[in-house]
Amino acid sequence: MVEFKRVSHVFGSSWALKDVSFALDKGGFLFLTGHSGAGKTTLLRLMYAGLPLKRGHASVAGFDLRKLRRGHVPELRRRVSVIFQDFKILAQRSVFDNVALALEVRGVSRQHLERRVRAIVRALGLENKSYTRCGHLSGGEQQRVAIARSMVVNPKLILADEPTGNLDADLSTDLINIFKQFNSYGTTVIMATHNRHILDMVPDAHVLHLENGQVTETTLPNQAPAEPGGLL
Numbered sequence: 173m174v175e176f177k178r179v180s181h182v183f184g185s186s187w188a189l190k191d192v193s194f195a196l197d198k199g200g201f202l203f204l205t206g207h208s209g210a211g212k213t214t215l216l217r218l219m220y221a222g223l224p225l226k227r228g229h230a231s232v233a234g235f236d237l238r239k240l241r242r243g244h245v246p247e248l249r250r251r252v253s254v255i256f257q258d259f260k261i262l263a264q265r266s267v268f269d270n271v272a273l274a275l276e277v278r279g280v281s282r283q284h285l286e287r288r289v290r291a292i293v294r295a296l297g298l299e300n301k302s303y304t305r306c307g308h309l310s311g312g313e314q315q316r317v318a319i320a321r322s323m324v325v326n327p328k329l330i331l332a333d334e335p336t337g338n339l340d341a342d343l344s345t346d347l348i349n350i351f352k353q354f355n356s357y358g359t360t361v362i363m364a365t366h367n368r369h370i371l372d373m374v375p376d377a378h379v380l381h382l383e384n385g386q387v388t389e390t391t392l393p394n395q396a397p398a399e400p401g402g403l404l
């Protein structure tokens with residue numbers, strides 16, 4: 173589903189990623205870990221073509237990122253859903269509208285759309301807020317809207333950047349269970365997180381640990397760490 177070979181990324185004169193290689197099979201669950209500034213968001217941005225791949229090679233959901241033309245980016249984004257660290261939801265629009273928008277832009281019929289939006293909004297415990305403007309929601313509620321919006325389209329791959337950052341322990345557990353459920357239906361999940369408790373909740377998941385833009389530890393098979401070091 174995702175393969176990176178010797179990928180590096182530089183912002184100005186600072187290296188955000190150095191020589192990152194890994195492969196994740198379809199249906200896998202991968203955590204990206206590492207301190208703030210380690211390169212997690214940069215790696216996710218490359219995966220959804222939010223940054224151009226200039227060094228190394230990578231393929232995501234069947235797309236060769238090195239050869240990806242601008243015109244093909246929407247096609248990639250139909251298969252790959254992203255949950256951003258800062259949500260990027262529309263504050264003036266309701267929960268229902270924010271989630272529905274993801275289906276509207278894909279041309280889904282109104283009847284099908286209403287059914288799917290209601291089901292996912294319920295699954296995320298937001299049904300009594302369906303018609304509330306997102307600007308009036310708490311941080312954790314907004315985060316759940318962002319998650320509902322990414323999941324409602326049934327993506328092949330979900331990229332989630334710290335999706336539990338604003339949630340308390342109970343909600344984080346519920347949320348991870350939702351990700352696990354989608355994963356068990358075949359959706360590949362890649363999630364950046366600082367939180368060790370979240371890792372413990374998905375014991376079968378793989379881990380890719382970054383330090384200063386380099387992979388220092390990983391449980392993915394056939395992946396040599398950048399520097400000698402034990403597996404997690």
Ligand SMILES: Nc1ncnc2c1ncn2[C@@H]1O[C@H](COP(=O)(O)OP(=O)(O)OP(=O)(O)O)[C@@H](O)[C@H]1O
Nearest residue numbers: 183187188206207208209210211212213214215257
């Ligand atoms: N647009 C940018 N311009 C310049 N430097 C950037 C940019 N985005 C990220 N960086 C730098 O690249 C490095 C990696 O940043 P990145 O956002 O990928 O880290 P992160 O692991 O996601 O951190 P956090 O846990 O705080 O979200 C950092 O040193 C950061 O300052």
Ligand SMILES: [Mg+2]
Nearest residue numbers: 212213257333
């Ligand atoms: Mg980040």
